[in-house]
Amino acid sequence: MKPASTSAARSGVPIPRAGRPSLTARLQDWLPRLVLAPSVAITLFFVYGFMLWTFILSLTSSRMLPSYEFVGFAQYARLMTNDRWWVASTNLVIFGGLFVTICLVIGVVLAILLDQRIRQEGVLRTLYLYPMALSFIVTGVVWKWLLNPGLGIQAMVRGWGFEEFRFDWLVNPDMAIYTLVIAAVWQASGFVMALFLAGLRGIDDSILKAAQLDGASLPRVYWRVVIPCLRPVVFSAVMILSHIAIKSFDLVVALTGGGPGYASDLPATFMYAHAFTRAQIGLGSASAMLMLGGVLAILVPYLYSELRNRRHG
Template sequence: MSSVESARPRREPRIAAPRAKAAFNADAWLPKLVLAPSIAASLVFVYGFIGLTAWISFTNSRLMPRYALAGVGRYRELFANDVWWTSAANLGWFGIPFIGLCMGVGLLLAILLDQKIRIEGGLRAIYLYPMALSSIVAGTAWQWILQPGAGIDKVMHDLGFASFSFGWLGDPDKAIFCVVMAAAWQSTGFAAALFLAGLRGVDAEIFKAAQVDGATLPVIYRKIVIPGMRPVFFSVMLILAHITIKTFDLVVALTAGGPGTSSSLPAIFMYTFSFNRGQLGVGAAASMMMLATIVAVLIPLMYLESRSARDAR
């Protein structure tokens, strides 16, 4: 080989570059292709049907949908309906104690489980078990428990308390609180699990340092741990608020919205007017008002959470 040929630089093969480029393109597009069906289904079956419901709420739809716009007449009918306002008021009577009980008892259970007791796994399963039941099963069970002459009444009578009577299911002023008890029993374990996950994320060194300074365990939780769990409280409150607004089958199984309409909720009103009374437009208007309620709860909570996150920086 001549010196001129040996002095020439050797050309590297051009095989690795296309492969690297192909691998790069696959890494970039494969997640999008995998997520595309789910995104498309969400756009159609969630946001698409929300838009369709909003459209129907401005039509004269009765038993079947009509797509010719007719203004805000269905909303006027909705706001003139006394049953709607009763259902809206019941939402407050149901939601506030339900969320308060779930968060208060759930936090207490989470703190007790955070002490790393031996039977923690068994207790956690017991607390979470009601969440695994369908709301129809839970409502039916609580209907038997609270039914006059059965359940609690029978147990107390068998214990010798012959004059004991628990008739909340038949009392228009107290029936909604029967729904609160059943719903809180079903969802408290879920709230406790979320709180427990938040507590387990707290550094153990915080407890040790506070105890060295002489702080007791209740003081540590009250002044240090719980204030630092604002994101967990936000998540739990948001989920419970969503459960509150969409509650339907539990009420159907437990009280059927009665006596009368004393335990009716907006979801019950929407179903009744849409399918039982053939007023699809009014039912769609009620659905949109439920969506507006969710947004009205969601936006302030998100604003407060983002504001607290900015202040913490």
């Protein structure tokens, strides 16, 4: 029997040389890179390029228009002595802490209840998830109506005859920040519930049955076995909610406008007010870079943990 190479050569079919890929193979290797190249270039320019430009502006004396007269970290020093910035930072700690904690608690409780295979689970799950389909602008406007002392909950309860009832948090400088917490929790807790429900459905039932056979009650099973298994879900939920809290802008504008005064300001509204309405681009850029630092302080440990788990996994 003749070798295949000899037959192919006599038939006139070209034989590809070993170690040298064909033109088609080269195109197949380069095609994904060519397709992704425009997106990568646009991302590098419009995202990371403008981040770099913002950092450069934060080192200048820019006011209404960009000015490249470098002043070092003087804008950051001004920021540290600005009372409104410290109010916004304190509000972020209050808002972010309460928002993340309450969403986690409500999300876990709702997920555990739905995990009991109750009737109309699909309907309830849709109802809980529906607020996440709305924009924060819509959420802010609706809750502004509800919390308005002359139109909303306070007016309704007083109309029932409880004339002494007061729920004027929206116009109270000491309580306005908590109205943001109420609206944000209402919108995001259903999303957290979906994350935990997906995590619960991914746990092997044999683990739960083994714990119940050992005599553990259902609450103890969830507390000792199920919730520790959901640590990756908890970590992911904290990352997402913290990111939402740091960049919150539209909810504040729609619900409180940063008021009364600037009592409910957050860093995002502070940055907008100084960079675009007060002609202090340098100071606004400095506050934007500190916000970016807050996001990175959350994302970097998360990415490090993910990469470490993959290496050891």
